[in-house]
Amino acid sequence: MNKDDRFTRREVLGLLGAGAVGGSLGGPHRARAGKRPPNVVFILSDNHRWDAWGGAGHPFVQTPHLDRLAREGLVFANAFCTTPLCSPARASFLTGRYAWQHEVWNNAERGIWRDANVTFLELLKSQADYATAFIGKWHMPGSGLPRLRGVDHFVTFVIQDGQGRYFDCPLIVDGRATASAVAYLPEELTNRSIAFIREHRDEPFFVYLSHKAVHPPWSPAPDQRDLYADAEIVLPAGANSWTGFTNGEIWGGFDRPIENAIRSYMATVTSMDREIGRLLAALDDLSLLDRTVVVYTSDNGLLFGEHKHVELRWPFEEAIRLPFMLRAPGLVVKPGRRAEQMALNIDVGPTMLDIAGVEIPSSMQGMSLLPAIRSGAAPGRSAWLVENHKEFPYNAPSYRGVRTEHYLYVEYEGRFEPTLHDVVRDPKQMRNLIGTAEGKRVRPKLERLLTRLKQGHRFDG
Amino acid sequence: MIAALAIFALTIALWVAYNAAPPRVAEVVIFGYAAGLLLGPIVSYCLARRVASARRALAFGLAIPAFWLVKEMARVSAVFSVPETLFYSLSPVSLGILSAALVPIAVAEILFRRRSEGRWRLGGAPGVVLGVFTVLAVGSAVVGYGSGGNEIFFRYIALYRILFGAA
Numbered sequence: 001m002n003k004d005d006r007f008t009r010r011e012v013l014g015l016l017g018a019g020a021v022g023g024s025l026g027g028p029h030r031a032r033a034g035k036r037p038p039n040v041v042f043i044l045s046d047n048h049r050w051d052a053w054g055g056a057g058h059p060f061v062q063t064p065h066l067d068r069l070a071r072e073g074l075v076f077a078n079a080f081c082t083t084p085l086c087s088p089a090r091a092s093f094l095t096g097r098y099a100w101q102h103e104v105w106n107n108a109e110r111g112i113w114r115d116a117n118v119t120f121l122e123l124l125k126s127q128a129d130y131a132t133a134f135i136g137k138w139h140m141p142g143s144g145l146p147r148l149r150g151v152d153h154f155v156t157f158v159i160q161d162g163q164g165r166y167f168d169c170p171l172i173v174d175g176r177a178t179a180s181a182v183a184y185l186p187e188e189l190t191n192r193s194i195a196f197i198r199e200h201r202d203e204p205f206f207v208y209l210s211h212k213a214v215h216p217p218w219s220p221a222p223d224q225r226d227l228y229a230d231a232e233i234v235l236p237a238g239a240n241s242w243t244g245f246t247n248g249e250i251w252g253g254f255d256r257p258i259e260n261a262i263r264s265y266m267a268t269v270t271s272m273d274r275e276i277g278r279l280l281a282a283l284d285d286l287s288l289l290d291r292t293v294v295v296y297t298s299d300n301g302l303l304f305g306e307h308k309h310v311e312l313r314w315p316f317e318e319a320i321r322l323p324f325m326l327r328a329p330g331l332v333v334k335p336g337r338r339a340e341q342m343a344l345n346i347d348v349g350p351t352m353l354d355i356a357g358v359e360i361p362s363s364m365q366g367m368s369l370l371p372a373i374r375s376g377a378a379p380g381r382s383a384w385l386v387e388n389h390k391e392f393p394y395n396a397p398s399y400r401g402v403r404t405e406h407y408l409y410v411e412y413e414g415r416f417e418p419t420l421h422d423v424v425r426d427p428k429q430m431r432n433l434i435g436t437a438e439g440k441r442v443r444p445k446l447e448r449l450l451t452r453l454k455q456g457h458r459f460d461g
Numbered sequence: 462m463i464a465a466l467a468i469f470a471l472t473i474a475l476w477v478a479y480n481a482a483p484p485r486v487a488e489v490v491i492f493g494y495a496a497g498l499l500l501g502p503i504v505s506y507c508l509a510r511r512v513a514s515a516r517r518a519l520a521f522g523l524a525i526p527a528f529w530l531v532k533e534m535a536r537v538s539a540v541f542s543v544p545e546t547l548f549y550s551l552s553p554v555s556l557g558i559l560s561a562a563l564v565p566i567a568v569a570e571i572l573f574r575r576r577s578e579g580r581w582r583l584g585g586a587p588g589v590v591l592g593v594f595t596v597l598a599v600g601s602a603v604v605g606y607g608s609g610g611n612e613i614f615f616r617y618i619a620l621y622r623i624l625f626g627a628a
Contacts, residue, residue, distance in 0.1 A: 160612060240485070247480075248533065248537070250554055
């Protein structure tokens with residue numbers, strides 16, 4: 001609504017469009033012949049903290065294009081990954097399933113990606129005839145690259161255990177070794193995404209753009225290296241500049257004082273944001289922007305010294321929370337809104353299928369977020385499972401926990417005692433409620449919830 | 462001997478202080494701890510070697526890296542099995558700490574021999590140490606060339622997978 005409470009023509013058209021699109025996507029159903037589903041560009045970054053972008057109120061990082069997505073779309077204010085680690089989280093995005101079901105347990109030595117896994121890309125291809133592309137970081141344990149059914153164009157890299165490198169990264173393009181055309185990997189991946197979009201502009205397309213950014217070693221574009229050289233960094237309570245070098249934290253990739261690492265990290269965020277801006281501009285130039293759903297999120301967060309950790313695997317909000325925003329003209333009725341319902345990485349697949357009008361298979365544990373996209377009054381889930389499976393030589397043990405809207409209760413393997421935090425009144429998780437009066441009161445219920453979640457029960461409203 | 466023991470005790474005290482101190486103090490203490498960890502072995506060895514045999518001096522020289530390794534393995538054992546914990550002692554960081562102690566000690570022993578025997582003698586334990594760590598250093602340089610420490614880490618994990626299996 002504009003200032004004097006009258007709808008502009010654009011707003012009326014938006015409402016009518018939302019009605020038309022929403023009416024045609026009223027719930028899980030087979031794609032309808034003759035109706036072109038919307039294009040989708042799904043951008044997945046790496047290790048991007050939920051609070052490390054402009055719209056989240058970060059004190060200095062500049063992300064004008066992510067801010068634009070939020071301003072013109074919707075932000076899921078309570079978005080999470082179910083396993084705070086690259087490979088399991090990425091498998092959850094693709095399959096809509098928890099790690100204990102897709103069995104990619106960690107990054108390296110436990111569980112492998114199985115070709116039998118069904119991804120939502122495969123379903124979009126087979127049931128809605130999307131032109132599909134997976135471009136970027138694959139990074140799943142297992143030998144070699146997968147046979148990705150339903151993906152027309154597969155661009156990725158295998159060096160450095162699938163992590164790639166920021167400059168001059170050799171690629172594998174549809175099975176063939178190919179040199180990068182430009183030096184900077186985020187730019188290369190964006191160029192290839194734009195090229196795919198151009199080639200398939202006349203049919204529904206889905207681009208799954210999987211950035212290496214912002215994984216260590218944080219490397220911004222050369223012209224942005226010193227962007228935040230003078231930024232003041234305030235470390236979390238208990239952390240010092242050298243936390244990343246001691247007590248086994250060195251495997252987290254902080255090869256410099258934390259403050260310098262954060263400056264490089266944020267500059268890399270801005271570099272990635274610039275590439276997102278180029279992609280949005282390309283969509284606009286092709287007159288596709290308002291017919292394309294653009295989604296941005298990350299595989300997991302990152303600890304910057306909170307609880308004296310500089311990595312991701314721990315069940316702390318900084319590791320499990322995600323930035324998650326979506327620009328979808330016609331679907332998002334009030335652009336700029338924040339959705340408060342809890343959203344998970346396992347919900348992305350069902351949501352993409354629902355947007356396309358494709359039936360969501362019952363094997364997916366995630367739920368469609370389309371109701372929440374349309375309305376803040378839509379019910380959300382009340383509890384979900386967070387899990388980690390230990391990975392040599394990292395400090396974090398295996399654990400399983402339940403996250404509700406108010407609490408995070410975690411049970412660990414080995415010598416670690418359970419933890420219980422009120423994440424509303426104690427968002428930094430500084431006070432373990434185990435043994436307290438409040439802890440004794442709420443723990444039994446949380447234990448029951450956790451047991452049911454481990455058995456596969458869903459609490460999705 | 463007493464001086465060598467004092468260096469050992471001071472290094473442990475600095476490690477305790479680092480973990481207990483407020484962040485701003487810890488940022489200063491860590492430099493003392495790092496100096497103890499990296500320089501303490503060679504200084505302790507040289508001090509002990511003036512009055513003791515090579516073997517006894519070696520015990521003093523390796524006390525600090527042994528302490529470091531034991532505390533690291535204690536930490537790792539909270540999550541991993543005994544064999545995995547033992548494998549951790551072969552990690553790039555562990556070997557780096559060990560080489561920072563053993564290589565200077567080997568060189569120091571060769572110099573002691575030169576001074577006491579009047580000739581260069583590279584045989585025995587010092588020669589073996591220098592040989593082994595030269596091979597490791599060259600291997601690391603070859604593996605890490607162009608890719609840095611990440612590639613060395615990935616090879617270490619690949620060895621872990623071979624030894625402990627991947628599901």
